[in-house]
Amino acid sequence: MHISCGYAKKLIHECDFCKGSIVMSEPIFRGVWYLWKRQHRRYWHFNCYIDQAKLYLELNPFVPSEHVNGGRPRMDISPGDRRNRKNLLVQASKVRTQMKEVVEYKFPGWELNLESLQFRLRILAERIEPIGGVPKKWFT
Numbered sequence: 265m266h267i268s269c270g271y272a273k274k275l276i277h278e279c280d281f282c283k284g285s286i287v288m289s290e291p292i293f294r295g296v297w298y299l300w301k302r303q304h305r306r307y308w309h310f311n312c313y314i315d316q317a318k319l320y321l322e323l324n325p326f327v328p329s330e331h332v333n334g335g336r337p338r339m340d341i342s343p344g345d346r347r348n349r350k351n352l353l354v355q356a357s358k359v360r361t362q363m364k365e366v367v368e369y370k371f372p373g374w375e376l377n378l379e380s381l382q383f384r385l386r387i388l389a390e391r392i393e394p395i396g397g398v399p400k401k402w403f404t
């Protein structure tokens with residue numbers, strides 16, 4: 265339904281809320297919608313529409329969302345640490361992707377390659393340990 269407001273251009277028989285008539289030039293809300301290609305209209309006194317809306321809001325009170333900022337709460341670390349931690353997470357993600365590829369394609373010398381990648385991941389783990397800990401999925 266499309267709602268707009270304006271003035272009654274003529275006498276309107278029935279307000280959809282109070283069922284009273286609406287005099288010409290009174291402020292009104294108009295509702296228009298289409299069903300099976302037929303146009304339907306509804307009219308309200310300006311104040312009746314507001315009352316109806318208030319009633320609706322009272323019957324449907326505000327419910328705060330459980331996910332206020334979406335996802336997990338922020339870690340309690342300094343902005344600098346947060347930046348470092350993010351850098352380390354990105355680096356580790358790249359290393360882990362490479363590890364997956366090495367294991368998948370097994371090019372000659374892949375074991376050595378994997379070892380060096382594991383070594384890099386351990387170094388990253390040591391650096392991230394004091395700023396929020398090592399994510400569990402790194403070593404699974």
Ligand SMILES: [Zn+2]
Binds near residue numbers: 280281312
């Ligand atoms: Zn009314």
